[in-house]
Amino acid sequence: MIRKLIVGIVIVLVVAGGLAAVKALQIKTLIGAAALFAPPPETIASAMVTEEKWPETLPAVGSVSAAQGVMVAPEIGGKVTEIAFESGATVQQGDLLLRLDTSSEAAQLRAAEAQAELARLNAERNRKLREDKTVSQSELDATEATLTQAQANADAIRAVIQKKTIRAPFAGQLGIRLVNLGEQLSAGQSIVSLQSLSPVFVDFSLPQQEFAKLQTGLKVSAVLDAYPTNQFDGELAAINPDLDAVTRSVRLRAKFENAGGLLRAGMFVRVSVILPEEKPVLAIPATAILSAPFGDSVFVITPAADSTNLVAQQKFIRTGRMHGDFVSVETGLKAGDKVATAGIFKLRNGVKVNENNETTPKPSLSPNPPNS
Numbered sequence: 001m002i003r004k005l006i007v008g009i010v011i012v013l014v015v016a017g018g019l020a021a022v023k024a025l026q027i028k029t030l031i032g033a034a035a036l037f038a039p040p041p042e043t044i045a046s047a048m049v050t051e052e053k054w055p056e057t058l059p060a061v062g063s064v065s066a067a068q069g070v071m072v073a074p075e076i077g078g079k080v081t082e083i084a085f086e087s088g089a090t091v092q093q094g095d096l097l098l099r100l101d102t103s104s105e106a107a108q109l110r111a112a113e114a115q116a117e118l119a120r121l122n123a124e125r126n127r128k129l130r131e132d133k134t135v136s137q138s139e140l141d142a143t144e145a146t147l148t149q150a151q152a153n154a155d156a157i158r159a160v161i162q163k164k165t166i167r168a169p170f171a172g173q174l175g176i177r178l179v180n181l182g183e184q185l186s187a188g189q190s191i192v193s194l195q196s197l198s199p200v201f202v203d204f205s206l207p208q209q210e211f212a213k214l215q216t217g218l219k220v221s222a223v224l225d226a227y228p229t230n231q232f233d234g235e236l237a238a239i240n241p242d243l244d245a246v247t248r249s250v251r252l253r254a255k256f257e258n259a260g261g262l263l264r265a266g267m268f269v270r271v272s273v274i275l276p277e278e279k280p281v282l283a284i285p286a287t288a289i290l291s292a293p294f295g296d297s298v299f300v301i302t303p304a305a306d307s308t309n310l311v312a313q314q315k316f317i318r319t320g321r322m323h324g325d326f327v328s329v330e331t332g333l334k335a336g337d338k339v340a341t342a343g344i345f346k347l348r349n350g351v352k353v354n355e356n357n358e359t360t361p362k363p364s365l366s367p368n369p370p371n372s
Contacts, residue, residue, distance in 0.1 A: 041309065041352040045342035045360035046301050047285050051335045053278040054323050058213065062204030062222075062254075064267040068170050068196040072097060075163045077186045080179055085192070087176045091168040098179070098191060100164035109157040116150035123147045172196040173261070197261040202234070204271050205249040214239055219274040220254040224267055232256050232263065236273060281320065281328035285363040288339045289319065289327060298333070299340040299347045301355070310355065312340060312347045325363035 078100030085097050123143045129135040175193030179185060202222055206214070218236040234256035243250050254271065256263060263269075290297050296319055299312040317332030333339070340347060342360050347353070 044340045049337040056275040058273040060204040066195045066265040098166040112154040119147035119150040222269045224269040283326040288341045301338040324365035
């Protein structure tokens with residue numbers, strides 16, 4: 001009985017030892033295969049670092065203002081008897097906008113005109129009598145003065161009537177009507193906004209260290225979020241002669257023709273003053289830059305040690321200004337280097353890569369929509 005038990009134990013140990021040997025062989029084989037395994041190359045797009053000449057620009061933010069813009073209001077009060085415009089209408093200089101009640105002034109004018117006519121007849125009569133020396137010179141002077149005063153009284157009433165007839169002071173576009181027919185207006189009460197939309201101005205400021213570079217006539221470009229596909233072109237029209245004593249900045253005004261009327265007073269815009277001098281820069285597509293809290297970097301594509309593959313090597317750079325889809329590089333790269341521009345988030349130092357630039361959009365210096 002004991003002999004059978006010992007034989008059974010031996011058989012179990014032999015079987016267990018055989019299974020352990022098989023499993024150890026399998027694990028060894030897997031470890032060897034893993035050591036020999038090489039991950040497939042990552043597919044990326046690439047671009048060369050090129051030396052280009054870019055115009056120097058001075059960026060700023062500004063606000064659009066109308067070349068002419070007023071809130072139309074009456075100089076004297078009265079009741080509205082006629083409204084001759086619609087909200088949002090385009091008007092020409094001198095177009096009738098609104099009339100106030102002038103019935104009492106019209107009656108006063110008729111009386112004043114009658115007095116002026118009587119004074120005129122008396123003056124003519126005394127002039128003839130003075131020729132015959134029938135009346136004295138003092139009597140003629142008195143009638144002439146009475147005529148002048150009567151005519152002035154009539155002119156004053158006509159001026160009041162004219163002031164109660166509100167006309168467009170210049171051509172432009174009207175805003176929303178703020179009064180109603182029959183309403184009693186007071187002097188200075190707002191009637192409607194009138195803005196001239198062509199041309200318009202953009203007011204902005206630049207720091208004093210840029211003052212020496214500025215002169216009227218420089219080209220200015222503007223972009224805004226309301227029209228992301230549009231870039232507006234104008235020119236520097238005025239430079240303030242004094243600087244702000246607090247911010248040490250100079251106030252500038254650019255003029256834009258605004259033929260389509262897209263720019264409106266009060267809009268926020270980003271402007272760039274384009275200087276005539278072009279400077280050489282090293283340019284790379286903006287998509288090649290990997291931003292991080294500790295600095296910007298790119299992956300440079302270089303041949304591997306075996307010269308049969310390409311590998312990516314991370315390099316830290318210092319960037320400059322943007323121009324379209326490109327960014328200038330101040331340090332870290334040289335002309336002729338090749339950098340990854342797509343697929344950079346799956347790269348690491350020393351990883352093998354394959355280039356494929358067929359499906360990647362081409363960067364442009366003048367993208368649409370423009371760079372913002």
